[in-house]
Amino acid sequence: MDRKYHALVCCRAGMGSSMMLKIKCDQVIKEDNLPIETEHGNLDSIIGFRGDLVITMIDLTEELSQDPRVPSAIGIKNLVDKNEIREKLHAWLDEHKGEEPRR
Amino acid sequence: MLSDLLDESLVQLNVEASDWEDAIRKATAPLVANGKVTEGYVDDIIKGVHELGPYIVITEHVALPHARPESGALESAVGIVTLKNPVEFGSEDNDPVKYLFPLSAKDNDSHLSALQSLVELLSDPDFFTKLDACKDAKEVVDLVHAKERGM
Numbered sequence: 638m639d640r641k642y643h644a645l646v647c648c649r650a651g652m653g654s655s656m657m658l659k660i661k662c663d664q665v666i667k668e669d670n671l672p673i674e675t676e677h678g679n680l681d682s683i684i685g686f687r688g689d690l691v692i693t694m695i696d697l698t699e700e701l702s703q704d705p706r707v708p709s710a711i712g713i714k715n716l717v718d719k720n721e722i723r724e725k726l727h728a729w730l731d732e733h734k735g736e737e738p739r740r
Numbered sequence: 741m742l743s744d745l746l747d748e749s750l751v752q753l754n755v756e757a758s759d760w761e762d763a764i765r766k767a768t769a770p771l772v773a774n775g776k777v778t779e780g781y782v783d784d785i786i787k788g789v790h791e792l793g794p795y796i797v798i799t800e801h802v803a804l805p806h807a808r809p810e811s812g813a814l815e816s817a818v819g820i821v822t823l824k825n826p827v828e829f830g831s832e833d834n835d836p837v838k839y840l841f842p843l844s845a846k847d848n849d850s851h852l853s854a855l856q857s858l859v860e861l862l863s864d865p866d867f868f869t870k871l872d873a874c875k876d877a878k879e880v881v882d883l884v885h886a887k888e889r890g891m
Contacts, residue, residue: 648795649788649792649795649807649808650788650806650807650808650809651808651809652806652809652845652851653804653806653843653845653855654795654796654798654804654806656852656855657798657804657855657858657859657862658798660855660856660859661859679808693795694795694798695795695833696792696793696794696795696797696831697792697793697795700792714832714833714834715798715799715800715833715834716798716799716859716862717798717799717859717862717863718799
């Protein structure tokens with residue numbers, strides 16, 4: 638596939654944990670050559686986000702899943718655990734196989 | 741570099757904290773005293789956990805207390821704090837918290853390299869083993885320098 642899915646990696650502050658989570662996600666995406674591009678931001682970035690997926694620490698995911706603006710959310714328990722991130726990104730891609738990226 | 745944001749005055753070992761809120765206040769006190777963040781910044785960290793849960797607990801036994809830059813980050817800085825007795829933050833997966841890395845970043849992107857080093861340190865079990873063996877703040881700062889040189 639040429640087109641990539643867009644993921645917003647966010648936390649409440651928009652720096653710190655979201656940036657660190659983005660670094661880890663990008664390592665996995667690069668290693669596995671996954672068709673995902675990430676950007677990071679704070680919870681307000683969801684307003685106007687036109688991508689496919691939101692990635693946050695798990696304690697924020699429950700709140701986000703109830704937000705109609707969030708297309709799909711992945712929650713990470715352990716920010717430094719690449720295996721957890723890898724499993725969840727692959728599972729998301731399997732689930733959305735055949736779907737076109739939204740932009 | 742992470743080393744640029746860390747100095748001995750921001751390191752505290754074996755801090756006694758009664759609960760998560762006390763741990764955050766004590767861990768961030770040197771950042772307030774050294775003009776890195778305002779009191780309002782600390783209040784916003786605590787407000788965030790009350791509103792949204794313990795999302796600042798990012799891996800086993802580790803909390804990264806931080807808030808929105810606009811709530812009172814004055815200068816970018818990171819502290820390293822260990823607790824004498826670990827405290828519960830209410831994190832299902834990563835409690836109890838023994839290590840806190842209070843963080844102040846002025847904006848989103850300028851401290852990318854420091855955060856990259858920090859995430860590598862947090863991924864390194866040997867860092868925590870050596871941190872546990874540190875006897876004073878200088879040893880902690882030296883440890884971070886040594887680890888960063890090896891990255």
